[in-house]
Amino acid sequence: DAKTTQPTSMDCAEGRAANLPCNHSTISGNEYVYWYRQIHSQGPQYIIHGLKNNETNEMASLIITEDRKSSTLILPHATLRDTAVYYCIVDSGGSNYKLTFGKGTLLTVNP
Amino acid sequence: GAVVSQHPSRVICKSGTSVKIECRSLDFQATTMFWYRQFPKQSLMLMATSNEGSKATYEQGVEKDKFLINHASLTLSTLTVTSAHPEDSSFYICSASSPQGQRTEAFFGQGTRLTVV
Numbered sequence: 361d362a363k364t365t366q367p368t369s370m371d372c373a374e375g376r377a378a379n380l381p382c383n384h385s386t387i388s389g390n391e392y393v394y395w396y397r398q399i400h401s402q403g404p405q406y407i408i409h410g411l412k413n414n415e416t417n418e419m420a421s422l423i424i425t426e427d428r429k430s431s432t433l434i435l436p437h438a439t440l441r442d443t444a445v446y447y448c449i450v451d452s453g454g455s456n457y458k459l460t461f462g463k464g465t466l467l468t469v470n471p
Numbered sequence: 472g473a474v475v476s477q478h479p480s481r482v483i484c485k486s487g488t489s490v491k492i493e494c495r496s497l498d499f500q501a502t503t504m505f506w507y508r509q510f511p512k513q514s515l516m517l518m519a520t521s522n523e524g525s526k527a528t529y530e531q532g533v534e535k536d537k538f539l540i541n542h543a544s545l546t547l548s549t550l551t552v553t554s555a556h557p558e559d560s561s562f563y564i565c566s567a568s569s570p571q572g573q574r575t576e577a578f579f580g581q582g583t584r585l586t587v588v
Binding site for chain 2: 396398401402403404405406409447458459460461462463
């Protein structure tokens with residue numbers, strides 16, 4: 361079973377920030393928070409990951425709460441091409457690395 | 472970032488025939504690759520772990536004789552759907568793991584849409 365809980369769907373206006381929440385209350389100390397997204401009929405695409413500190417890259421920002429029980433993925437200026445299913449996954453990323461996907465959040469960016 | 476290429480992207484086959492799907496890591500060596508299946512409006516479900524030079528490990532409920540996996544080199548894993556039936560129609564996705572320091576990251580292929588008629 362997936363170790364995360366995400367809303368089923370969200371809407372966002374084009375050009376606005378999209379904030380996607382994720383609860384992972386049972387996360388272990390050595391587990392990272394990963395975010396992937398899947399645009400329709402494509403393979404998942406890595407977005408960002410973090411352990412404890414907030415992270416930012418060219419795609420998004422990841423805010424992890426101090427207790428690490430939840431996180432938020434932020435797309436600062438959503439575009440129509442950001443419409444996708446966003447998956448929040450916790451994993452240790454060790455040698456036996458296989459991802460367990462939950463249902464994710466369908467983000468729809470509206471014009 | 473690392474690139475994983477999957478081929479073909481789409482395939483239509485007749486019921487009873489076999490279909491081979493290739494997954495290649497283009498710029499890194501992958502000792503482990505993973506095969507997922509995704510039905511419409513559902514999430515990705517892990518089918519099996521492909522290990523270079525050894526037998527694949529299948530998830531519960533996945534028939535190893537139906538879904539043959541070969542990982543003969545560090546850059547190529549193949550999934551063969553044998554005696555395909557319409558219920559095998561699905562989106563098949565592979566991923567390859569690449570060590571990134573102390574972590575391992577997964578990179579996904581673009582997926583293969585299999586339609587069995």
